[in-house]
Amino acid sequence: MYKSFRVLGGVLLAAALLASCAGAAGGPGPALDADVIVVGSGLAGHGAVYGALEKGARVLLIEKNDKLGGTSLTSTGTFSAAGTRMQKEKGIVDSVQLHIDDINRIGHGKADQALLRKFAEEAPGVWEWFVDNGLAPNPAGPVIDPVHSPYSVPRTMTPLKNSANEYVRVMAEKAKEKYGERLSALVNTKVVGLLVEKGRVVGVRATSPEGERLYRAKAVILATGGYGSNRDMIKKYSPRYAEYRTVTPPWATGEGIEMAAAAGAALVNMDYLVGYFGGMPKAADHYAIGFGDLTSGFADRWKGEIWVDVNGKRFVNEDDGDEDPRETAIDKIRDGKILIVFDQGILEANGGKTPLRDFDARLAQGYAVKKADTPEALAAAFGINPQGLRETIDAVSAASAQGQADAFGKTSGMAFTKGPYYGVLCYGTIFMTQGGIKVDTQLRALGKDGKPVLGLYAAGESMGTTQWGGHGYAGGTGVAPAIVFGLDAGREAAQFAKTGR
Ligand SMILES: Cc1cc2nc3c(=O)[nH]c(=O)nc-3n(C[C@H](O)[C@H](O)[C@H](O)COP(=O)(O)OP(=O)(O)OC[C@H]3O[C@@H](n4cnc5c(N)ncnc54)[C@H](O)[C@@H]3O)c2cc1C
Known part of the structure; x- marks a missing residue:
């Protein structure tokens, strides 16, 4: 599936990109490597890639691992959405408002209400898009997820093959089929810093086995996931959870969150974890x-x-x-x-x-x-x-x-x-971390003054699950919001790259 993108290691692809982009730039000044750089290739990263491609952007996806997929490679695939066709076929009466009310009950009303509403409104359409584009749903769904605090009605679906990587597969296949020529991806390439010029984020600094180099773009999306496997970060931000254990994968180390903070973004809910x-x-x-x-x-x-x-x-x-x-x-x-x-x-x-x-x-x-x-x-x-x-x-x-x-x-x-x-x-x-980069409903990273850090976007676990879920965890609200907000961040970043707004 990953051959769907031009996935190459390090310098080889970088050279190819630079050659084509320098030609396109056709003048003095640093060449752009892409309109939008997406850092991290999990569900949010794949959503961001797809959203940006849909809006016409040239996209560079950068992943530190040797393969794409992020936590979707280890995660099951429950996805919660209200008002889906599957619910209607089974006579389950549901609504966006009921979904919001349930998440507020389970999350003790601590979610950002605008982001929660955005998620709940967009999730059903995103689920239908997957079903219409090659995702086989488990016909037993929707269910009330038995391992988390129950919703008031069955609204949680899974793919027949219960892996979150199924969503990645569908997004990657469609991206290749429809927009493959505008997408490039680097693996084994770790972003270690953001390039900030005149208060705008204009690219990233990354290392690979071939060395360090800069990649420039008009917008950068941090889809770098959470920090469940970075015990030092947990001790730093929320020491009362220092002895918690984790089932998050080893790459969930949160450096995207630290990078955003260093570039002036505010962090939220870093003192809280669901155990x-x-x-x-x-x-x-x-x-x-x-x-x-x-x-x-x-x-x-x-x-x-x-x-x-x-x-x-x-x-x-x-x-x-x-x-x-x-x-x-x-x-x-x-x-x-x-x-x-x-x-x-x-x-x-x-x-x-x-x-x-x-x-x-x-x-x-x-x-x-x-x-x-x-x-x-x-x-x-x-x-x-x-x-x-x-x-x-x-x-x-x-x-x-x-x-x-x-x-x-x-x-x-x-x-x-x-x-x-x-x-x-x-x-x-x-399982997931609750703190992260503060964003608005355009998925723009916000500074401590509440104003956007221009050119910087975040989606998925890097924004912390609390922003959409509050203090608690409602079933199927890790996977679905990562994809929903990833898509939104991609579209918004592409729009910003095109218009500067
Ligand atoms: C075992 C398990 C089961 C789960 N089951 C469910 C479930 O059934 N339903 C549900 O809703 N949620 C579930 N979740 C949660 C959900 O899977 C995650 O919250 C979600 O996949 C996170 O997606 P993401 O794209 O935000 O981050 P990730 O998938 O973690 O992706 C982040 C990516 O960024 C890369 N990266 C990080 N830093 C850098 C850097 N500096 N440079 C380059 N790349 C970088 C990482 O390598 C990674 O590939 C589960 C989680 C776990 C651990």
């Missing part, structure tokens, strides 16, 4: 984790286990069908550090198996999973408050024996009846 429950490290310094390290299956498939903080105290109804109260509660716990606790009786009541992959191996390893003969000994093994844990277990057992709802309204609690006692250590886990 999806939960990640189980193999060792204290085991930061990047895989899906096999997630403990979230407990929430969906188990009964009776309790979650406690370092004081041995519970903090939420573990069996709540809604993710948001759990994520909100975890946000109040430093680093989202949690111990999942159950005993032999609860284990047996759940069929003798936990949802954790490699439970026995992890128990034998003795880092994140441990067992002990008493609650006090278990607490001591994990360095949490022994008396607090004992009191919590006694209270849960008493409420269960009396058939009462416990202090968190949970009616499905189970008594602890026999040892040994098991503990599973986990931390809040990052």
Whole structure:
């Protein structure tokens, strides 16, 4: 699929571009390498490329990895939109306003309302465009996404092949078919700075195995993704999440966000992260984790286990069908550090198996999973408050024996009846990052004075999910906004390149 673009490494393509562009410029002054440079080739980058091509721009896509696709290469493909044909065919009544209301409920009203509305209004048309242009949808959709705080109606779709790269495939194929001659792409080329002249962003500085060089354009779009894999950035901007774990890919290092800030752009919501429950490290310094390290299956498939903080105290109804109260509660716990606790009786009541992959191996390893003969000994093994844990277990057992709802309204609690006692250590886990480059509805990066940084645009996770989603995470709102805002940024940047406005 990537052969759809002229994807070459480093200098070879650069030379080709310079030759053609210098000829086109036909006069003194630095040659333009493109009208629009798009940095980053994930969903937002591909959207930006397509949007800019549609509007007639010559586009240069720059990607630091050796292949295109960004996080779409590792991400599933849920996409939420209201009022789609698929909903109508299944008699699901939905509206843009209901989508906005749901996101505001889940995101606690903290989204930028103009950006949220723009996303919700444009998402259905973008989804239909994919279906009309070669994306095979899973006919089971739309659904209420079971792994995130539920919408009020089913509005989440996935491609039949549940990979976010399906959207990249379609955009890349269409870009080649319709506009291929105006698009070039560099891989193995890392943008390390923005060129700023007279207050305008006019290009980028990039390094490749062949060395460093400048690329000039009339507009630059930062579609560089988030910073979930850059622990130093998390410590710098939001130290209370320093021990969070991450399932983001290693290239999610956020330098686009830092570059934008250095060029005068304002950053928003950098102090906030959603800690999806939960990640189980193999060792204290085991930061990047895989899906096999997630403990979230407990929430969906188990009964009776309790979650406690370092004081041995519970903090939420573990069996709540809604993710948001759990994520909100975890946000109040430093680093989202949690111990999942159950005993032999609860284990047996759940069929003798936990949802954790490699439970026995992890128990034998003795880092994140441990067992002990008493609650006090278990607490001591994990360095949490022994008396607090004992009191919590006694209270849960008493409420269960009396058939009462416990202090968190949970009616499905189970008594602890026999040892040994098991503990599973986990931390809040990052899927996407919530802070990023502040933009307006034209996807222009905004300075601290609220005015656009001329020539600079951002889209996707580089703008931080909070701008469209608020404080929380509604299902299918990573992929869809990245594409929607990528397309918009491409169109806006092309317009700016053409008219200066
Ligand atoms: C495991 C996982 C599953 C997910 N599942 C879903 C889901 O089902 N539904 C959903 O809605 N969301 C999901 N998400 C979130 C969603 O996939 C991402 O938010 C989205 O793909 C981000 O797209 P993006 O284009 O903004 O950034 P990315 O895809 O991260 O792209 C950024 C690109 O920029 C490149 N880059 C960065 N810096 C530079 C530089 N200096 N120079 C050159 N290139 C650079 C990177 O290499 C990368 O290719 C998931 C995320 C993960 C990690």
